[in-house]
Amino acid sequence: MKAVRKSHAKAESKKAVPSEKRKLPQVANVRVREVMTIAEQAGLFDGPRNKVVRGRMPQVLVEEAKARSGARTDTELIEMALANLAVADKYMEWLVAQSGSVTQDIDLEF
Secondary structure, eight states: OHHHHHHHHHHHOOOOOOOOOOOOOOOOHHHHHHHHHHHHHHHTOOOOBBOOOOOOOOOOHHHHHHHHHHHOHHHHHHHHHHHHHHHHGGGHHHHHHTTOOOOOOOOOOO
16 A cells, blocks of 8 residues: 555656647547537636546457547547546537538538
8 A cells, every 4th residue: 555655646746748729639520529528618628737646457348449439549539538527517508509510621522
């Protein structure tokens, strides 16, 4: 148990990774992309990246989640999952608010 505490303390004591304005991952899954947009608009990606989150998962679960979400890395997958949980109650409200709006970059295929 002491080894876990030491490594945990060591990870927590590292300097925070500075926050930078970044683009959201290119996600094919529309709902995941919208959830990430809501989270970004809510400022959930602002600030330094100073929290380390890890866990052991079944490989098949991670592979299926990456395939369905479009995540390329474990970090993107965890970020998408956390964003989904953080904004779950706001999704329907946001979706209804989008009614009648079309983005400038929409491909109308003609």
